[in-house]
Amino acid sequence: MKNAKPVTPEMLQGFEKRYRENPVLQAMTRALDRNAIESIACVGEARRRTQYKFSIDIPTMKVTSQNKSGRCWIFAGLNVLRERVGKKCNIEMFELSQNYIAFWDKFEKINYFLESVIDLADRPLDDRLVMWVLQTGIQDGGQWDMLVSLIKKYGLMPKDAMAETFQSGCTMRMNDLINTKLAQDAKRLRELYADGADSERLTAEKTVMLAEFYGMLSAAFGEPPKTFDFEYVDRDKNYHIDRNLTAQAFYEKYVGDDLDEYVSVINAPTQDKPYHAAYTVDYLGNVLGGKEIRYLNVEMNLLKELIVRQLSDGEVVWFGSDVGKYGDRDSGVWDDKAYDYSAAFQMSFDLDKETSLDYRRSAMTHAMVITGVNLDEAGKPTKWKIENSWADEHGDKGYYLMSDSWFDLYVYQAVIHKKYLSETLLTEWESEPVHLNPWDPMGSLAR
Numbered sequence: 001m002k003n004a005k006p007v008t009p010e011m012l013q014g015f016e017k018r019y020r021e022n023p024v025l026q027a028m029t030r031a032l033d034r035n036a037i038e039s040i041a042c043v044g045e046a047r048r049r050t051q052y053k054f055s056i057d058i059p060t061m062k063v064t065s066q067n068k069s070g071r072c073w074i075f076a077g078l079n080v081l082r083e084r085v086g087k088k089c090n091i092e093m094f095e096l097s098q099n100y101i102a103f104w105d106k107f108e109k110i111n112y113f114l115e116s117v118i119d120l121a122d123r124p125l126d127d128r129l130v131m132w133v134l135q136t137g138i139q140d141g142g143q144w145d146m147l148v149s150l151i152k153k154y155g156l157m158p159k160d161a162m163a164e165t166f167q168s169g170c171t172m173r174m175n176d177l178i179n180t181k182l183a184q185d186a187k188r189l190r191e192l193y194a195d196g197a198d199s200e201r202l203t204a205e206k207t208v209m210l211a212e213f214y215g216m217l218s219a220a221f222g223e224p225p226k227t228f229d230f231e232y233v234d235r236d237k238n239y240h241i242d243r244n245l246t247a248q249a250f251y252e253k254y255v256g257d258d259l260d261e262y263v264s265v266i267n268a269p270t271q272d273k274p275y276h277a278a279y280t281v282d283y284l285g286n287v288l289g290g291k292e293i294r295y296l297n298v299e300m301n302l303l304k305e306l307i308v309r310q311l312s313d314g315e316v317v318w319f320g321s322d323v324g325k326y327g328d329r330d331s332g333v334w335d336d337k338a339y340d341y342s343a344a345f346q347m348s349f350d351l352d353k354e355t356s357l358d359y360r361r362s363a364m365t366h367a368m369v370i371t372g373v374n375l376d377e378a379g380k381p382t383k384w385k386i387e388n389s390w391a392d393e394h395g396d397k398g399y400y401l402m403s404d405s406w407f408d409l410y411v412y413q414a415v416i417h418k419k420y421l422s423e424t425l426l427t428e429w430e431s432e433p434v435h436l437n438p439w440d441p442m443g444s445l446a447r
Helices: 009-020 023-032 037-041 044-049 072-089 098-119 128-136 144-154 172-194 199-221 247-255 300-312 341-345 353-358 404-410 423-430
Strands: 228-233 239-245 262-266 277-281 295-297 317-321 366-375 381-387 399-403 411-417 434-436
Touching: 023 037, 023 341, 037 341, 072 098, 072 144, 072 247, 072 317, 072 366, 098 128, 098 144, 098 172, 098 199, 144 247, 144 262, 172 199, 228 247, 239 247, 262 300, 277 423, 295 423, 300 317, 300 366, 300 411, 353 404, 381 404, 399 404, 404 411
Parallel strands: 262 295, 277 434
Antiparallel strands: 228 239, 262 411, 277 295, 317 366, 317 411, 366 381, 381 399
8 A cells, every 4th residue: 555654652642542531431441341332322212212003003924933044035025925825715824835935046046156157157267256156156145036036936835835944944054065066066167168168068067066956955955845735724713625736836826926016116325326217236146037136226205105005005015124233133123213322432323325335334134024114193104013034032022113214224125016106117117227236235135
């Protein structure tokens, strides 16, 4: 670095004097010796604003648990769709098989990775896109459009038909092994390309690799059944059985084949993403030939308006946010006003949403389901009710709450039925999308 300035003894003397003469920092030093930062910075009066009471509150089933995995986007999506099955069959509690979708997600991501390696085989290893593909590998996370692609190709089934295994609920080691094997396979494919192998030879080698991974995934998650019986007892204690169903038949009969009617709407207030334009992300996906990742970027007030419209009609909303900010897992509350870190350390930590995105301090990290909202006398939201997938030990039996100000800062995406979008918005959604780099914040995956 040219003209870089080192820390000098004179500077340190000044810093020490400033710290020792600050009574707040002296008190904080003693307090932080035995307490968590969150406890010291907690604003107690914020609790009064975050009671679990909502003017729109859609009744939904008991929460689910993704266990030690990053499959929140799958759980959130299936939690939305299971409500359809519950209403159609008059069932009080029901789950769709998250493991079934996760199996095919892993398998399709492996194919997507290997095809990306082949597609980029002519580039050097230190090419930024090649490095991104290799470093990313495959993981648990995903996006709404990726879930749609999986369901449309493979269908759905009840959880009883393909239940969780230890590996499906605790994926870290399996992911590491898969990515280690993928690195080996990527090296093999690149070497073949360098030696002059044609596309047919590379595809044949990739197919051998996929066969190995199919066996590995079947051993870890169980092999997906071809057919199954759907058994359930309804609220009136009547027993039902629908025999010999395929996953596609179950999806079409009990869920409904209308997932293409939903649009991913985002709020990304950055200069490189003008509002009312469509966006896609290169090299982001799972099912090759499946649904393209596509967003419509709109102002936050409009995003909220669309969500409230859908909730008002009794339909819950899949959404993505950054849950790593200003949250209390025990109470289940996300509220940026509930912690005053600036007062605690005598320095500002404020970042607006645009800066948080541009400087990589925030992005969508987790998908959940909005099941309710509280509207004030003017019809404006004050707080939101959330169905999470972290079991029922925290929050209100596993349901969480977001303050509206937290929503403004850290909610990035919501999935809305097309019927709630104006003709203008639909035209914008259907326009040729702007292509974003894979490492763009809007390319982040919910885990």
